[in-house]
Amino acid sequence: MPELPEVETIRRDLSRVLIGRRVTQFSVTRPKLLKSPRREFRRFLVGATITKVARRAKQLVFRLSSGYSLLIHLKMTGQLVWCSRQGALRVGGHPIAGVTGVPNRYTYILLALSDGAHLYFNDVRQFGYWRLVATPELSYEFRTLGPEPFSKGFTAARFQVELARRARTSIKAALLDQSVVAGIGNIYADESLFVARLRPTRRVGSLRGTEVAALWRAVRAVLRRAVAARGTSFSSYRDGLGRQGTYWNMRQAYGRAGEPCLRCHRPLTRTVVAGRGTTYCAKCQR
């Protein structure tokens, strides 16, 4: 589930409760979710203080006082649940029907923190992972990722150049390609293409300059709105206020196949592009 807006929401909320805390305990019941040797977690994670909670593309990056960084990828169904000593819950990730509370049958990794809180990693499908990387090597680690959509590096001109290299592919596949721009997944690809009025199947090479510029603006507008809404689709942070991500109610294309286009009222079309379910308006999107 989590694309840039969801991971960014999790990052912001976790950063408020994790920074300055020391990891006192680490336990794993599904070792294959660790993409680094377990001894490295014991050496560089246990005993280290979390100094920063960052994000790159769809991954969380916990900077540690040990000189290492913990990378967490939630993939489709990964979930991070922070639980204070008193038991207040903050949740990030995919909701699990009928499963409440932590730990539960999908909890595979657990951190205990110096303030008595715990951080649980749940993952129904077990695609997510944790790995440790020496902090100076992060830029190498991320060398294949394109620019963050809100960084100075992501200019319309750069977008144009990256797309030009992929002239023969569909524009939807290009948006999903993390080396073009980092953080877009299936939901926000469909949403951005709807806003830009571009058909997902369009070959990149057929796009005019004005269309590329419209898409560049659409990507940023859609992501900005989604971050402001705390993301889509997952029952966000069950804090005392019970707030949830609200982009779902603002979506214009994703998951609306057969429902009326919000511009022209024609039913939206559903198809498969780049191997992913895709919804668009056959009239408005050209």
Added chain:
DNA sequence: CGGAGTGTTAGTCG
């Protein structure tokens, strides 16, 4: 019950 579909992405194969 069987089969298709699900927010990701790395890898293979033609």
Added chain:
DNA sequence: CCGACTAACACTCC
């Protein structure tokens, strides 16, 4: 290099 497809896994929906 490109793009289609698959696997990793578990669950929901029809």
